[in-house]
Amino acid sequence: MxxxxxxxxxxxxxxxxxxxxxxxxxxxxxxxxxxxxxxxxxxxxxxxxxxxxxxxxxxxxxxxxxxxxxxxxxxxxxxxxxxxxxxxxxxxxxxxxxxxxxxxxxxxxxxxxxxxxxxxxxxxxxxxxxxxxxxxxxxxxxxxxxxxxxxxxxxxxxxVTEAPVPAAGDTFIVMLDPGHGGIDPGALRNGFSEAELILAFARELREVMRRTGRIEVAMTRDSDVFVPLPTRVTLARAAGADLFISLHADAIAEGRAQGATVYTLSDTASDAATAALAEQHDRADLLQGVDLSGTDDEIASVLIDLARVENGPRSRAFADILVQAIDTTGLDLHAQPRGEGAFSVLKAADFPAVLLEIGFLSEGGDLENIRNPQWRARMQAAITGAVIAWAEADAAAAALRRQ
The missing domain is CATH 2.60.40.3500 (Immunoglobulin-like)
Structure with a gap:
């Protein structure tokens, strides 16, 4: 009935x-x-x-x-x-x-x-x-x-749903990382927490990406649980991620911040990150497919630096495409939409990674946007389109490098 x-x-x-x-x-x-x-x-x-x-x-x-x-x-x-x-x-x-x-x-x-x-x-x-x-x-x-x-x-x-489904093994894997969770609610405003809002956004984005037939999606968390920052990178590596996108909607205590911002790991931060990775991580979990067990810090740092020589520019290229896609869709961008920083979740060397602030809960307008399903759909479409555009451009660039 x-x-x-x-x-x-x-x-x-x-x-x-x-x-x-x-x-x-x-x-x-x-x-x-x-x-x-x-x-x-x-x-x-x-x-x-x-x-x-x-x-x-x-x-x-x-x-x-x-x-x-x-x-x-x-x-x-x-x-x-x-x-x-x-x-x-x-x-x-x-x-x-x-x-x-x-x-x-x-x-x-x-x-x-x-x-x-x-x-x-x-x-x-x-x-x-x-x-x-x-x-x-x-x-x-x-x-x-x-x-x-x-x-x-x-x-x-x-x-993008009209694109042909790729052959087995050709699916592009994106790791979505909803920030915060569990004992870490992130930013709070008007009874809403960044952790819950971003998790809901990530779940919807996962479905939008999967429906293209070209993107498989894994998530560092799919419930309100706390996942340590190094573990988020480990999960991405275990999934064989081709791209890592950390999602946030933070707040600032002073001043004003509104609109989307995309961050990559800065060159300065990369130096410190290399040392920290070599010291803190399991040596078998530093680079995908490379077991660094038994190697000293200097050798591990050299290998990580070599990986970053390739993947650092790839991260920045995706960040630029993502900013352009958000702007083209007519969504608000921060006055300085591209940033760099020493974010722990961006310190992986073996796959491109960005951190996307879809908005700031410290601004009422951004909170209204994040709660608006039509706004979320536009942002999710922009992110998905950027992933596909970048994946195609990156594949073409890789083919040229091989030649």
Missing amino acids: FRAVLIVLMLVCVPVSPHAQTLGALARALPDGSSLTSNRRGVTLQLALSQAVPFRVFTLDEPMRVVMDFREVNFDALPGNFNAARPVDGIAMGGSSTPGWSRLVLTLTEPLLPEIAAMETDPATGEAAITLTLVPTEPASFAEAAGAPPGVGGTLLPV
Whole structure:
């Protein structure tokens, strides 16, 4: 038995508000229960989803289109013969102009307007069923009703979910490190702790990255537990991480700080870090694939320095791409968005690593952003896009180095 969670919406003249739904996201379209058919009354779209998501519907003219935006849906499982509706000339799937949203576009051969858009969920499985019915109208009425909601563009954007799944062994591994946890709550503001907010953000980011089919994600913690800083690096090394991203939302006691900031290990800090690593770590846990047991500090330091010669610039290159991606998405950056420091979690020498402050809890606006699911989706899309862009550029640079 399905339980209705979205009241039937009459959409003949008024598009669905993009802020009307507040459900979760990251769903998959299911082939069983999904269809697009036509009859004498018009067209019916049935879309089965792995979970309920917010969605909006509107129409565009020249050419005539019905647009459905979802936060977010992977359409890859829909069969090639999905479209059996005569008035629908074609179906396109991609990204919405709003980061963190997916888009389904029906191109029409005749004017049809939405009559009913409804979603029901199964309380037992959490699966959702969306029904959209389109009924005939006059061309003038279609043109009058057409138009995207305020702030929403009509362009269909390519999305990373359309990228081919890599061959076995080619998956790029990212270690997400939600800062603080357990006995260390991090920054506190208005009853919220940095540790809990960042953990929730990291879990959502993990799903966004995994759904690209190109990124596998591990996490240094997936619950409210304390993980020592050296252990976080050890976990990344054990996972075979290609990239390490430490996530934070700190606060400052004096002055003002607002917007995202990306940090890498500074050259000065690297010298001290090399010595500290050689002294404090298990020698079998200094470099991935290299057991330094039995070596003295000087040899260990030389090997670590050699690893940093390659991975230091790679970390800085990713940090620069990440800052650009956040800026391009229209999210706030700190006045000095690139920084360097002696952060313990950045001291690993054998893989690139950055620390990302997504905002500062000492600023009320940043806290509101971090609690806003739409803002989080935009930031998560920016981070994911930056990872893929950097991975491709880094692979190309590696190929050139081998030549």
